[in-house]
Amino acid sequence: MEIRVQQERFRAGEELDRFTAGVEHAGAVVSFTGVVRDDSGEMAEMVIEHYPGMTEKALREIADQALERWSLADALVIHRYGPLVPGEQIMMVATASRHRKDAFEAAEFLMDYLKSRAPFWKMERGPDGESWVAAKDDDEDALNRW
């Protein structure tokens, strides 16, 4: 299991290939990549704040839960912090399993929990100034299915 919280950019494809090469006997690899989306077309940048120390711990706990609940060969979580521009990759998760169902479910579980339980906060900077992204009720609701 690899958990990385970093300011530096990463390439999801490169990480995916490395992850896939490292797992034996896993027929199924699922990845999720989150990209900075600029719906208004006016966002200058996104700044991600996090809680050093707690972030790594929270992500590790979430990944541990996934490894307990599903039959996984491995899991990967990468999440950036600091300033990002639209189109940049914010984070990714990857899961590997013998069967696709486990890999898909575990990746969705990781995403749902990461969204609402890992201490990251997004701020958007645009022509009208700065604003903190509000949490969505949907995201909290998504936890109920697990």
Place this chain on the structure above:
Amino acid sequence: MEIRVQQERFRAGEELDRFTAGVEHAGAVVSFTGVVRDDSGEMAEMVIEHYPGMTEKALREIADQALERWSLADALVIHRYGPLVPGEQIMMVATASRHRKDAFEAAEFLMDYLKSRAPFWKMERGPDGESWVAAKDDDEDALNRW
């Protein structure tokens, strides 16, 4: 939408980066990669047979259905045929959407339909000779949820 049926190897990571770079306004990208698994440790190779002409058509129909049912920015399907050795990547799908739920669901839908509705057949070669992989009831059942 890109559908490729090919004998040549591909690198899932490279394809994922290219796919992600090509979609604007998609905050969420999900990928699935299928890898040749050798459970017995004795498989020499896997040979995938397909039905040229129908294969591309079937994959396109499945991808069209996914694009109709979910709000997707784009979808990618790559499937190989011919001889493969354990550890090689057999196929991949990728989906891009504004929201993770659509991207995840559409990718699972593509996989479920591709498994049971696209004309591919796997044969395994090992020390005891050749055997055709049997379809699993699970895979047929998986279609019922959509």
Place this chain on the structure above:
Amino acid sequence: MIDVLYFAWVRERIGVPRERLETEATTVAALVEELRAREERYEVAFSDLAALRVAVDQELTGFDASLEGAREVAFFPPMTGG
């Protein structure tokens, strides 16, 4: 005249990947009966229809499907891609 294609173990049992046949059959089921009556290798390949799938002109269909206007019929086991 119709092209008949076989894949995977159906192809192995029949012994050829495709053949062009003269047939009076108006449904897939009737074509299967014609073939089974022909030679043992067809009888063996088509012994359990529940284990087979069929496509007419590259569309999955049932054994009761009409062959009217069809150019191509394919027989194969359940798919195992992905």
Place this chain on the structure above:
Amino acid sequence: MIDVLYFAWVRERIGVPRERLETEATTVAALVEELRAREERYEVAFSDLAALRVAVDQELTGFDASLEGAREVAFFPPMTGG
């Protein structure tokens, strides 16, 4: 003595990312009451507790959590990662 940390708009309203406080409070709720009584910026930051989350020693918890033995308390809005 306890370290109190603030993140995102809570940090902006309080004006500092962290501070070290002397407190008699035995629960998070009591600490919040102490802070609100102190200065207006705290009153503003803690005006709606339903909009806030709290972690004690880097574990998410509720406002009724005990501060016994706690070294670090953090206040922040609901998380928006991913």
